[in-house]
Amino acid sequence: MKLMYALSVLLALLAVISPVFFASGKNNTEPEIAPTENSGEPVRETPYASPAGIDEGVPVCLISADSEQTLSMREYLVGVLAAEMPALFEAEALKAQAVAARTFTLYRMLCSEAHDGGKVCDDYSCCQARKTTEELQGIWGGEYEANMAKISAAVAATDGLCLTSGGKPILAAFHSSSAGSTEACGEIWGASLPYLISVPTFEGEQEVPNYVTEVALPFTQFKNTVFAAYPDAVFADEPSGWLSQAEYTSSGRVAAVRVGGVKITGTELRVLFGLRSTYVSWGETDSEIVFHVTGNGHGVGMSQYGANAMAKRGSSCGEILAHYYPGAELSDMTAAAGDGEHI
Incomplete structure (x- = not known):
């Protein structure tokens, strides 16, 4: 009970x-x-x-x-x-x-x-x-x-x-930091809630330690990591095609992407490679796949560093909550x- x-x-x-x-x-x-x-x-x-x-x-x-x-x-x-x-x-x-x-x-x-x-x-x-x-x-x-x-x-x-x-x-989700705006829960969790929509957020590189991070994986390590989770993955000779057909949410986060031909969600990509968020881009060098990541967390609900930025500007507790959980x-x-x- x-x-x-x-x-x-x-x-x-x-x-x-x-x-x-x-x-x-x-x-x-x-x-x-x-x-x-x-x-x-x-x-x-x-x-x-x-x-x-x-x-x-x-x-x-x-x-x-x-x-x-x-x-x-x-x-x-x-x-x-x-x-x-x-x-x-x-x-x-x-x-x-x-x-x-x-x-x-x-x-x-x-x-x-x-x-x-x-x-x-x-x-x-x-x-x-x-x-x-x-x-x-x-x-x-x-x-x-x-x-x-x-x-x-x-x-x-x-x-x-x-x-x-x-x-x-309410489901009062929160996360560490976002890049420009938070994420609508319906875009990554499947079901929408009226108070968990995408809203602007006010933190940046000056306020947030490690706001922008990089994760670099040698080609062999990249493939082995993918194979361990997705044995059916297939990699072409050219590394530039190993990550393809990316789809994005309205806030700019990765919603889905094909890795070695296997379609996975942005959240699965984040977990697979230990990325701090799904606000991520990537490229390759002569020997590595390099992820460029902004922010930290799933991006839904209140951004903690965004809340602190609002407080520094004079916003009250109630104003902060009203902004991140509208309605x-x-x-x-x-x-x-x-x-x-x-x-």
């Missing part, structure tokens, strides 16, 4: 909450930030986040490696936000990411497509990445206290807020108890 577990505490909270529209850009019931007790662990997971609020009362069952643990939404989100977005980002970008992560978590819990019983995992390719306190202390070192305070403040400032469409949680509403998650839209 996925809803009985995932939203058991929600049903005891506010029965009807009106949506908070994007124009406000703020959460007017921001909880006080204070340390919490967590007697079950030697190191507290979120020493700065508020012990009160909606997030604190929502259980999240987290699958990690071969174990399971139940955390509050607050505890869970602090670790997710720390893993998914750099702590040095602007406060409004961090708030936007906190809302997107909360929404994605709620969507996963309600849909239960990946895991039974409304559970989530810490694999970024399935659910969302998450870092523990011990991991973050090792990564951040002397910056741990300041970074954790900033991350926790973003979660606390957006307590209980999620994105909805028709009163249901969605910023709502209290106790009002979003129905299954989200499936893809």
Whole structure:
């Protein structure tokens, strides 16, 4: 009974909450930030986040490696936000990411497509990445206290807020960076959603580390990589024809291409050769196939570096979310108890 577990505490909270529209850009019931007790662990997971609020009362069952643990939404989100977005980002970008992560978590819990019983995992390719306190202390070192305070403040400032469409949680996809515009989900995932369309994004080479990358493969390695995945591939003598008949989405990403005569999707091309995105072109030298890649991630939904660029220009959390998820509403998650839209 996925809803009985995932939203058991929600049903005891506010029965009807009106949506908070994007124009406000703020959460007017921001909880006080204070340390919490967590007697079950030697190191507290979120020493700065508020012990009160909606997030604190929502259980999240987290699958990690071969174990399971139940955390509050607050505890869970602090670790997710720390893993998914750099702590040095602007406060409004961090708030936007906190809302997107909360929404994605709620969507996963309600849909239960990946895991039974409304559970989530810490694999970024399935659910969302998450870092523990011990991991973050090792990564951040002397910056741990300041970074954790900033991350926790973003979660606390957006307590209980999620994105909805028709009163249901949306599929709040996000990615690292895009080249000029994001991708419409229907162009790569097959089904269209009104709030996951292609929109302009504002990051570039000045803002994004490794915004443009190259992957070069010697001819033999290229062919062996393709043969391992597609044994029926056939390669002509001339390497210039090994990649052919490319098709592109409206945002300029590779939708499909023939590799050794085998038609594969842009996503399959990205996975096959370890490319950072499907916004890619290619050529050949005397000895190698060279891919030129821009951006990082699938390109759907909110661009994290784009969100940070907007925040630097003065955009609020609400304005960032309204841009990347057009038509969605910023709502209290106790009002979003129905299954989200499936893809």
